[in-house]
Amino acid sequence: MIDTGIGIAPEHLAQVFERFWRASAARSYHSGGSGLGLVIAMTIAQNHGGEITLTSQLGIGSCFTVHLPLS
Numbered sequence: 001m002i003d004t005g006i007g008i009a010p011e012h013l014a015q016v017f018e019r020f021w022r023a024s025a026a027r028s029y030h031s032g033g034s035g036l037g038l039v040i041a042m043t044i045a046q047n048h049g050g051e052i053t054l055t056s057q058l059g060i061g062s063c064f065t066v067h068l069p070l071s
Ligand SMILES: Nc1ncnc2c1ncn2[C@@H]1O[C@H](COP(=O)(O)OP(=O)(O)OP(=O)(O)O)[C@@H](O)[C@H]1O
Pocket: 003, 005, 006, 007, 008, 016, 017, 021, 022, 023, 024, 028, 029, 032, 033, 034, 035, 036, 037, 038, 039, 062
């Protein structure tokens, strides 16, 4: 999934998959999130033998890719 949002800093690419982690309020792309969405998505992917990878550029956008094995 690709977005054209605020992007994620390189040093935060791993942290977005930690439970309850959210970017600082000043740079948060929205308010009211719990910081659980991505860790839940990653856990589901891993439980099926897959993973989610992420590339992002600040101010340009982010690309989340879900990898799942065929068998
Ligand atoms: N597409 C994105 N673009 C920029 N930052 C993002 C994006 N997705 C997540 N983040 C950052 O990573 C943090 C964690 O994301 P995550 O989806 O796990 O939780 P959330 O969106 O805060 O809450 P929710 O549990 O409702 O999904 C977000 O708070 C935000 O700072």
